[in-house]
Amino acid sequence: MLTSTLFSQTKSESADDYYLDALEYYQLDERLKAKELFEKVISLDPNHDAAHFYLGILGIDDMSKASAEDIKYCEEHLKSAIQLDSTNYWYKYFLASFYQATDRNELTIKLFEEMIEQFPKKSSLYFEAINIYLSENDVSKAIETLDKIEKISGKSEIIGVTGTELRLKSEGTEAAFKYLEEFYKECATPRLATMLGDYYAQSFNDSLAIDYYNRAIDMDPDYITAYLQRGNTYFAIRDYDNFFNDIIKFVSNPDVMPQFRSSYIMELLGHQQFTMAFLPQMDSLVRSAYNVNPKDSIMSEIASNFYYQTGQTDEAFEVLKQNMENHPESFNAKFSCLLAYYSAGDWDNTMNLVSDMIVDYPRKVDLYQIKGIAHWQREEYDSAVDSYLNMLSIKPKDSATVVIANNALGDLYHTLGDTKKAFNCYEKVLKIDPENLSVLNNYAYYLSLQEKKLKKAYKMSKKTIEAEPSNATYLDTYGWILYLMGRHIESKAIFKQAMIYGGKESSTILDHYAEVLYALEEYDLAFIYWDQAMLKDDSQELRERVKLRKANKKK
Numbered sequence: 001m002l003t004s005t006l007f008s009q010t011k012s013e014s015a016d017d018y019y020l021d022a023l024e025y026y027q028l029d030e031r032l033k034a035k036e037l038f039e040k041v042i043s044l045d046p047n048h049d050a051a052h053f054y055l056g057i058l059g060i061d062d063m064s065k066a067s068a069e070d071i072k073y074c075e076e077h078l079k080s081a082i083q084l085d086s087t088n089y090w091y092k093y094f095l096a097s098f099y100q101a102t103d104r105n106e107l108t109i110k111l112f113e114e115m116i117e118q119f120p121k122k123s124s125l126y127f128e129a130i131n132i133y134l135s136e137n138d139v140s141k142a143i144e145t146l147d148k149i150e151k152i153s154g155k156s157e158i159i160g161v162t163g164t165e166l167r168l169k170s171e172g173t174e175a176a177f178k179y180l181e182e183f184y185k186e187c188a189t190p191r192l193a194t195m196l197g198d199y200y201a202q203s204f205n206d207s208l209a210i211d212y213y214n215r216a217i218d219m220d221p222d223y224i225t226a227y228l229q230r231g232n233t234y235f236a237i238r239d240y241d242n243f244f245n246d247i248i249k250f251v252s253n254p255d256v257m258p259q260f261r262s263s264y265i266m267e268l269l270g271h272q273q274f275t276m277a278f279l280p281q282m283d284s285l286v287r288s289a290y291n292v293n294p295k296d297s298i299m300s301e302i303a304s305n306f307y308y309q310t311g312q313t314d315e316a317f318e319v320l321k322q323n324m325e326n327h328p329e330s331f332n333a334k335f336s337c338l339l340a341y342y343s344a345g346d347w348d349n350t351m352n353l354v355s356d357m358i359v360d361y362p363r364k365v366d367l368y369q370i371k372g373i374a375h376w377q378r379e380e381y382d383s384a385v386d387s388y389l390n391m392l393s394i395k396p397k398d399s400a401t402v403v404i405a406n407n408a409l410g411d412l413y414h415t416l417g418d419t420k421k422a423f424n425c426y427e428k429v430l431k432i433d434p435e436n437l438s439v440l441n442n443y444a445y446y447l448s449l450q451e452k453k454l455k456k457a458y459k460m461s462k463k464t465i466e467a468e469p470s471n472a473t474y475l476d477t478y479g480w481i482l483y484l485m486g487r488h489i490e491s492k493a494i495f496k497q498a499m500i501y502g503g504k505e506s507s508t509i510l511d512h513y514a515e516v517l518y519a520l521e522e523y524d525l526a527f528i529y530w531d532q533a534m535l536k537d538d539s540q541e542l543r544e545r546v547k548l549r550k551a552n553k554k555k
Contacts (some may be wrong), residue, residue, distance in 0.1 A: 015045035022054065022398065031058055049084035052077045053091055056098070062305050063101050071102055089119055101134065116148070130162065139170040155187040162525050164195065171324045173199070190216040190223040197226070202231050205462055211235050221255055228264075239339055244281045251289040262298040265289050269306060290319065295326045301336055308340065316340060331361060348376045365401055372408060387423045407439055414446055422446065437464045437474070446475045448484055453482045457481050465494075472503040480512050483519065507537035514546075523553050 008093040012539045022037035035058045035104075041051040056078035059515050078095040082393060085091060091114050112129040119125060124136040133142040143166050150159050167176035177199045184192050197212035211228035216223050250263050257369040267276055275282050280402030283306075290296075290303040300323040307316035312387045320337035327333040334357055341350040351374045358367050373389030388405040395401040411426035426443040429436050464474040479494035495503070495513040503509040510533035517526035531545045 001073070015041050015051075016046060018044065019048065021052060022051070026054060026058070033056065034058060049081045049091070050503070052084065053081035053088075053094070054331055056081060057094055066102075075100060083483075089115070089122070092118075096128075105136055107134070116145075120152060123153055127162070130166075133167075134169075139166055140191065142166050143170070155183065157187065157189045157191055159185055160184070160189075160192050162196070166200070188215070188219065189221040190226060193219065194223070194226045194229055197229055199231075201229065201236070203535070204252065204536070206233055206237050212294050224250055224256060225543065240278060240281075244278070248285055251285060251293050253291055258293055258296040261289050261292075262296065262302055264301055265385050276366075282306075283310070292323060294319075297323055297327055297333055300326075300333075305338065330430070331364075335366075338370065342373070345377070347374045347377045351378070363394055365394050365398075368394070369408075371402060376408075376412065379414055385409060385416075388412070393431065403433050406513075407436070410439065411442060414442075416478065417445055419446065419450070435463065435467070437467055438463050441474050441477050444481065446483050448477065451484055454481060454485055458509065468528050469497075470501045472498045472501045472506065473507060474513055476503065476506070476509045483512070483516050488516055488519045492520060504532065505536075507533045507542075511542065518553070520548055 005036055018037050018041045022034050022041060024035035025037060038058065041048050041368060042055070045051070047196045053551065056074045060073070075095075075098065078091065078098060081088070081091045082095060082284045092111060094114065096108050098110040099105075099111065109129065109132050112125060112132065116123070116125050116129065126145050127492045130142040130144050133139070133145065143163070146159060146163055150163075153159075162178060162185065164176050164180045167179050177196065177518060180192065180196060180199070184196060193212045193216035198207075198210065199208045199209075201209035207497055210230060210233055213226045216226035217230070220226075225306070227246045228250040231243050231250065234240070234243040234246060234268045247264075250256060251265060257310055268287050269282070270284070285515065286303050292301050300319050304316040304319040304323075307313070307319065317340060320333075323333045324330075324337055334353065338350065339355050340358065341347075341353060350370065354371045354374065355366050357364070358371065361367060364523075368387045368391045372384045372391070375381070375384035375387060387410050391405045406425040410422045410429070413419070413422035413425060421445065423446075424472065426439050429439045430443075433439075441464045444457040444461040446466075447453050447478055458478075461474070461478040461481050464471070465478045475494050475498035479491045479498060482488075482491035482494060492513075495509070499513065503513070510529050514526045515530065515531040517523075527546070527550070530549075534542055534546065
């Protein structure tokens, strides 16, 4: 007898030692080692309920890859833990969760119902049971369970919210809000008052909606949702003074999630007529939204766009520069500022920023394109060529890059006087994109300047005016080619069309039209258009040519 007792004590101590080691490995998230040691505990002490429990929750590392054998292993150990200690809440809770994770809702519901009987004061059980009933579309059972919670713990906001939502599913809007109205009489909270306000706002009972929002704010002057919804109601009834008073409280509240604030402002700015009609108020709204969290990159972009569009350019740039400082590792923050400089035609700042960005992002082809344009605008043509060649070196087989870069290179090479390279670039574009109107027009026009391959130029130019018959630039090229081909009457008709679509704003188009009229011996009209051309371009070459035309005209 003594020997048996001594053996039992030794076995128990050994099992406990392994159990403590297993717990330590479990806490270090070394699952395999912990599982091995818990199994050793069970081999020494089959009635060790805690070891069974841990084996039940350790048995499957990834539920999505669990085999039938794995599932059986876990279930058996969790059941063994419960058999050894049926009073342990967590053993049953984890088994119920395990049933739910393995899509056995009937067993889940049954176990939760048993637990509710056993642990009636555990309110979280009721809410989890409600979710399971809802997953089975058993709304009546969910309502019944919620009623049990109310009987045990009394009315509370969460019960009122959940009860309303359940009745919306089963009984419809009117019945759900009748329930909420009755519930609110005994349990008035800001959230429930706001829910009732929302209901009446949706029912177009604006005065009652505002009344409930007022009640919510009276109960809690910091309940920001009520200000938002009351503001929206004021907007609906066109009470814009009260709308702005409420919404400025919403957007300037630091507890509002940044994405909600920025999305609300963005949606409001989408109403352009409203924005322009209430520009001072919108300005205050944007400033308040930005100032509450100037590190919010989305709101920074919204604010800078607003300032830029409303002529507050300096402030727009200040916001964008601040955003770069707040997010020094963000490409988007820098790129937004870069695009602003680019759009404003600030080529020096564009060049400085894009050069710095290329050091950090040497594979971003968009940066080389912007740098090329900045060089171009500063008449640094060779450097512009280098930027576009860099684009091609990064993505030589990307069709979009090939088209964009060669389109620009064609124009640049022509500016530099290298016509052969220019035309070669245009051919590369048209091989990929034969309907590229910009290239078709420029290629045709530059051929016409050489007065070579006019038939080819004619075919290319014809495509452009067929695609865009109201484009004055394309009409000018086409009309000029017709003139060079000796088809003066057709050319005149095309230039008359160009005049209708804005040609009178271009000295080149006016000059070309005058030449056509001169060729048709319509001298008076020709010199009228030359006079208009010289008002826009009083160059020595044009004045000398017009003077010569006057001297040589037929009597």
